[in-house]
Amino acid sequence: MARMAEYWNHNVAYHPVVLDAVPAGCAAALDIGCGDGLLVRKLAARAGRVTGLDRSAPMIDLARRLSAGIGNTSFVEADLLAHDLPAGGYDFVCAVATVHHMDFTRAVTEMARLVRPGGRLAIVGLARNHTPLDWLISGFGVPVAQANRLRPGRGDPADVPMMDPDMSWGQVRAEADRLLPGARFRRHLLWRYSVLWTKH
Ligand SMILES: C[S@@+](CC[C@H](N)C(=O)[O-])C[C@H]1O[C@@H](n2cnc3c(N)ncnc32)[C@H](O)[C@@H]1O
Secondary structure (H helix, E strand, C coil): CCCCCCCECCCHHHHHHHHHCCCCCCCEEEEECCCCCHHHHHHCCCCCEEEEEECCHHHHHHHHHHHCCCCCEEEEECCHHHCCCCCCCEEEEEEECCHHHCCHHHHHHHHHHHEEEEEEEEEEECCECCCHHHHHHHHHHHHHHHHCCCCCCECCCCCCCCCCCCCEHHHHHHHHHHHCCCCEEEECCCCCEEEEEECC
């Protein structure tokens, strides 16, 4: 029986956005920057097989331990931008709180390459405030974050690599629109955006 480490944070809050984007009949899914594998374990109920990829050896070790016993999951310790994954090899590719650790253009281009025609890409990410409107919108998240501070299970996995985003909300949106024509960009309350894209 697998040990399920369940917790809630501002990334986990948007797992439903990712899970709802999984296409029907998804045979192969890939989670980039999978961390401790929580989302991989959730995806395992919706896809034939799920691969979690992360460049952090401790994270991959943890993900493997926590996912032991879930037969349709596997984990790869690798850098997305230096690893040779099959073009069009996945029905669904996702990344949560990971793209800002890499060059955005290269990361999104590579993720799009990995999706098969007809498949989907889902990105949940962080961006930085730049304009007064950015700051105003971010302010609306403060009471919601405060209200969730004492929520049971509130927390982050220990030792997960984190960094601050470089790109502003506007820059992310413009570059996502350029790289992923027809993508749906949304800015969410708890300081995350999502980009959903179907490859045609
Ligand atoms: C902030 S954590 C997010 C982990 C998980 N997705 C979550 O939502 O909790 C970012 C993860 O991306 C991984 N990562 C960063 N750059 C990467 C790259 N180039 N290739 C693969 N993984 C990467 C880090 O090791 C880290 O585990």
